[in-house]
Amino acid sequence: MTSVRIPPTLREEVGGARELSAEGDTVRELLDDLMGRFPSLRRQLVEDDDIAPFVNVYVEGEDVRTRDGIDTEVRPGSTVILLPAMAGG
């Protein structure tokens, strides 16, 4: 189980949770698990079977785009942060 931090802009899609536990050994598996449970997350996170260009995923503080993208490995106990762009000012 990995704990995934849900950003404020996506909390309404997951019933208000700030953090969710998800199953998977890669970012893709974690996202599939979450999107399976909360289908409306899909269009907010994924585009063309990849992480959408307006979202960043961090594993242990590192942008997965600088590692193996959506196939980046996630070790048990890692912290995963979903971070969509937000424009409010």
Next chain:
Amino acid sequence: MAGYRELLAQIKAEIDEVDPVRARELIESGDPLIVDVREQDEWDEGHVPGAIHIPRGHLESRIEAAATDRSQSILLYCSAGNRSAFAAKTLQELGYEEPVSLAGGFTDWKRNGFPVELSAGLDPQRRARYSRHLLIPEVGEQGQLKLLDSKILLIGAGGLGSPASLYLAAAGVGRLGIVDADVVDESNLQRQIVHSTERLGEAKVDSAKRTIEALNPDVEVVAYKERLTSENIDRILADGWDVIVDGADNFPTRYLVNDASVWHDIPVVHGSIYRFEGQVTVFKPGDGPCYRCLFPSPPPPELAPSCAEGGVLGVLPGVIGSLQASEALKLALGIGDPLVGRLLLFDALSGEFSDVKIRRDPECPVCGEHPTITEYIDYVEFCASTREPA
């Protein structure tokens, strides 16, 4: 008990002195830290070029910030070489290995016809206003003069622009540009503290200008009562800005600011807020990632989470906008480690700061090795019906 003359003679026997000719050789051949230990009025009338000013009375408390390396060579001077002799002794006692005192002081330096730098200097009124800056070694008089000479452009006079503009103005940033096309609305006042109830209906740039000028008459406010677009952005940036503080409330403006800042080579202090959470980072062209390295393109309009209905805790832009002001001041002064390559996240509900690394993307469409975006893109306006700075 030794009198002053005996004490001075004793001190001079225990320290190293150099005459002006030797001092000049030292300055030219090496890189000594030159410390003027005289009083403010003496410094103002002229000093050795490159010297820093630490009055004798503050030497012990301030020297360590100016000279962290005890083996660094330090040349001390006063007007005649007596106060600097005592200063050299003090530095010896603090463990500095090579303090030397200029025999004959600044008087003999000038008598030899050696160069003198006149302080552009702060007048007494400014010295009083900025006294708490002058006390910080990293700012000091030179830093304050730099701030008074710096030019910072604020995108938006809303939630983030309010505290940022107030603190930058209070700090004495000489010129503040503000771009905003909106008028002050009742729903703004829960967080937009540069405005006030009596300004309802007034253009935000005019309201901000009045508040800022009342706070600090040293600041010149350049008001751009217009919405930033691909049509006007080059004209506005051509007015010459050292730093941009991005407090926009929508994606089209954020991407315009980013692309323009890369092409105009101007650092951007980026902040954004939503409900209880905010983000701050610095996009410094050439040194770190840009906004498109982080988010290559904006979300489709229907997913854009920037709309007014999202809401925001009133104080949140106070925290994030103040952090932006702090980063902008660091950039203007050239001090510290700006948030380049780090995205700082703040969660007011949990009371936590965290940060994530952000890296330059060699494939970035704007700042990458083979840019694919070379002219401005006007993205579709999001949430047009409810648009207002969060």
